[in-house]
Amino acid sequence: MVTDRFTKDHEWVRLDGGIATVGITDHAQQQLGDVVFVELPEVGRKVVATEAVAVVESVKAASDVFSPIAGEVMEINSDVVGRPALVNEDAEGKAWFFKLKVVDSVTLDTLMDRAAYEAFVKEGS
């Protein structure tokens, strides 16, 4: 079963079996504007929940991307590194950042589902 969850820092995480795919939300890319640089963690790196693991930079500024969940990086998306504008085109699809082998999914319960995230975004604007 596939589960989508969202953080207050505007990351999305899609849990499919024991694998979590992470990216930034469409709302986040809209707020950032034109993305010109993405830095991703190394494959094999073990990360804890809320750890800063990636960087996304727009023309305006640099932002850290935090891992929503604990795990080991098993794959990174070299397409977004090669063409950062992909984040503006398809933030919640083709422009995923990295995949984790989940070691602890307990923090997932503290994250928002899509409806709750959309309400959270609306509230903040």
Added chain:
Amino acid sequence: MGPDEMSVAPASTALRRTPLYAQHVARGAKMVPFAGYEMPVHYPPGILKEHLHTRGQAGLFDVSHMGQAMLIGPKHATTAAALEAMLPADICNLKPGQQRYSQLLNESGGIIDDLMVTRPNCENDDGRLLLIVNAARKEVDYAHIAAHLPAGVHLLPAAERALLALQGPAAARILGGLCPQAPRLGFMQAAGVRVGPVECHVSRSGYTGEDGFEISVAAEHAEALWRLLLKDEAVQPVGLGARDTLRLEAGLCLYGHDIDETTSPVEAALAWSLQKRRRSEGGFPGANRIRAELAGGPRRKRVGIRPNGRAPARDGTQILAPLGDELGVITSGGFGPSVGAPIAMGYVAADCAEVGAPVNLMVRGKALTATVAPLPFVPHRYARIR
């Protein structure tokens, strides 16, 4: 995602609005606090497209937050001499209708602000000079100038005026259609003219490295002028975000970042704006330091820097020599949309300022290789007439 970018600044009641505020909101601009004003950082197309549109055709900027003031004396020689006591440019020999870039200096030769000085092109010598200063510095500047003026010369801030900038290769054609005199101005020349039906003061200058104009207009006519200029399909409104990337590619200084009260015009690579007579005569604040730097070279120098990789290096990034010695700091940095790569400016020790010198930039705890590069990053395309 980090909190810096995503947090929404609290609405402040103290923020001021330019006469074009409603126009920005109507066009869907993202408004942000800047130098005490609510200003458009970008419109729906975004910084990248607005930047490229300005270089390709023409961008229209609202820069009404900047300070416009008149310096008024009995005759030009008197007013010019009063201003020359505060800055290192030759103002006495400004011809009517001529504009000059300069810097207000403190006693140690540091820069209080950078500004444009224009002698109006009136037939009679009316002793007036027009000053345009930075928004964030206007109170400081006005107090400083007023405190240093001799009797008989006074400063009159023109808070009731708006300022628009039309910049880009199509600017002369567009403004020429509404004002035949405008394309006949050379770079850094100015004139009182009508743009369509609107009474304006136009100078051929700007902050993008492109050909273009800055148009000063009474606040009550700003909206009419804004709409008139946007009627041409080649014109798009451009926000402060692209204004910053355009000026960075053009190698132009941003006050508070690339220049401040500690940097001298020589360190800032602005010695070109110190005319020969002033260099030899002195008579401006900090003349001892500045003339010594002109003769023997400054201790540090503002240079262009190109990161070798794709990661931008932002303001505040430490610059190190390849062997690890501290060289200085990045003062402006980001992504250059026309360059298609990260670009930056910063100060380095003078003996490491040569174009081509390798340096390291400390970005997020890692040393990234970079190279000292010539400025500007994108060639200036100013209109040199006559």
